[in-house]
Amino acid sequence: MSLRVALRHAFDGFGLDVAFTAGPGVTALFGRSGAGKTTVVNAVAGLLRPDHADIALGQTLFDSGTTHLPPNKRRIGYVFQDARLFPHLSVAENLDYAARFGARAKNRDQIVALLGLGDLLGRRPATLSGGQKQRVALGRALLSAPQLLLMDEPLAALDAPRKAEILPYLERLKAESAVPILYVSHALDEVARLADRIVVLDGGRIRADGPVFDVLADPELVPLFGVREAxxxxxxxxxxxxxxxxxxxxxxxxxxxxxxxxxxxxxxxxxxxxxxxxxxxxxxxxxxxxxxxxxxxxxxxxxxxxxxxxxxxxxxxxxxxxxxxxxxxxxxxxxxxxxxxxxxxxxxxxxxxxxxxxxxxx
Incomplete structure (x- = not known):
């Protein structure tokens, strides 16, 4: 399953014009704040209606003038920067809410084990650390049986220890799950550990698109990546x-x-x-x-x-x-x-x- 994106969208003083394909594995959408990353994933998720676009995932999700599939029909899981769990529900109930829309009981057990959620099932979100909340949010997204997983800066709100805690789980998810992931980040350390492919955005345009090993080693991108982070x-x-x-x-x-x-x-x-x-x-x-x-x-x-x-x-x-x-x-x-x-x-x-x-x- 591959995601195909070609879209143009204008805001006040800013224009986004991008086209790329995200195949199996992890495709990172990288860029500084304001580069247009979240606009792209919101358009893919159906949360934003772009001015002009052709977005397809096995079927057409959006085609200017003809097709606009609602978000609930797109079979896309979305993990936001903040976990957005239901505070009045336990971890198990948060997971079961998503499972009603797609996963079987066997899949639930596998995802709980994959993300190390077994000891958290009886707890409420208010008692969880930031990293634990993000693991639950990730489990909830996976239990909806998505064809694609969108992750928009999922670690940006975490401190360094919590970020170090959750990265190995994301590596396991990449290794053990067949769901393709579009991973949005402005942190090169996350991209280097997780991504197979990277699309680099700068000012609403694509500066580079290719295998992560090649793109990160491009000396002409050092000014964009930052001399201390390249x-x-x-x-x-x-x-x-x-x-x-x-x-x-x-x-x-x-x-x-x-x-x-x-x-x-x-x-x-x-x-x-x-x-x-x-x-x-x-x-x-x-x-x-x-x-x-x-x-x-x-x-x-x-x-x-x-x-x-x-x-x-x-x-x-x-x-x-x-x-x-x-x-x-x-x-x-x-x-x-x-x-x-x-x-x-x-x-x-x-x-x-x-x-x-x-x-x-x-």
């Missing part, structure tokens, strides 16, 4: 867990050693490597405290208006992103096509930037 995703396999707390991971460019990895041996995980944490050397350095040194090839250099330069690196089969100063680029005399070495400290990749770093309890 970074690429490096896939790796857990190879060995050492007694000193470091875990050896195998990438297509070689081994890296990191802290805070709790995934099982043999698991394939994602590492979000910030561009500002990657150092470059013309020759393989010796005598460094940094353990991770990968051979790379420079595939693209982007020079912005400031003192920084962004470089797309190929580390084996996978792209990395580095940001250095223009002065360092000139000093090293680096050009596109050159081979060099990327240096990464073991402590520079935070546990929250590692998918599978924490396992959601059942």
């Amino acid at each position: 970074g690429a995703i490096l896939p790796a396999t857990v190879t060995e867990r050492a007694a000193d707390g470091l875990t050896r991971l195998t990438t297509s460019a070689g081994d890296v050693h990191l802290m805070g990895v709790h995934a099982a041996q043999g698991d394939t995980i994602r590492l979000r490597v910030l561009a500002q944490d990657v150092m470059l050397s013309r020759t393989r350095p010796d005598g460094l405290s940094a353990l991770n040194i990968l051979p790379v090839r420079i595939s693209h250099i982007y020079k912005g208006d400031g003192p920084g330069v962004a470089l797309r690196l190929m580390a084996g089969d996978d792209p990395l992103l580095a940001r250095i100063t223009a002065r360092a680029l000139a000093y090293l005399d680096l050009s596109e096509g050159d081979e060099c070495f990327a240096i990464l400290k073991a402590s520079s990749v935070a546990p929250t930037a590692i998918s599978g770093a924490q396992t959601a309890p059942v």
Whole structure:
């Protein structure tokens, strides 16, 4: 099942004009506040009637002038930034309310287990943490048997510990559920952990659309992502867990050693490597405290208006992103096509930037 969206809509002083397709897995709709993300998902959900649009999910949901399927007929689950649970109902009753519209009892048990809701069923929403409320809201959306799940900034209202609590559940949902997800966020750490594809919005227009591994490693998007948040995703396999707390991971460019990895041996995980944490050397350095040194090839250099330069690196089969100063680029005399070495400290990749770093309890 794929979602097809082509829409144009005008507000005072702002015009939205986008077209994209969201297939299986997680498609992230990324952009700064005001980029048009929520307008898109509200149009998909049927909560907003756009000026002109063609929206289809197996069938036409909206076609300007001919079709406007009501929200309750679209079979779309919607998880908002705030959980919007019924406060007078228990968790079980909130879930059962949605289950009346689609899920069978077996599916209910599976979803309760998937989201770790078993111990919460008798409680009222007022007694739950923010992360627990969002898990219940997610369960309620899934129990309506949706063909598509919309998630509009579901973690934006949570503090860092609650966000870290719920991310593993979202990873499990992605791995174990066949429901495609359109995930709206302005947080790159969430997108890097969850998304398969990303659509980048800027000022109501699409700046990039493609596999998340490729788009996040595009040096020309660094100004949009932010110089301190820009970074690429490096896939790796857990190879060995050492007694000193470091875990050896195998990438297509070689081994890296990191802290805070709790995934099982043999698991394939994602590492979000910030561009500002990657150092470059013309020759393989010796005598460094940094353990991770990968051979790379420079595939693209982007020079912005400031003192920084962004470089797309190929580390084996996978792209990395580095940001250095223009002065360092000139000093090293680096050009596109050159081979060099990327240096990464073991402590520079935070546990929250590692998918599978924490396992959601059942």
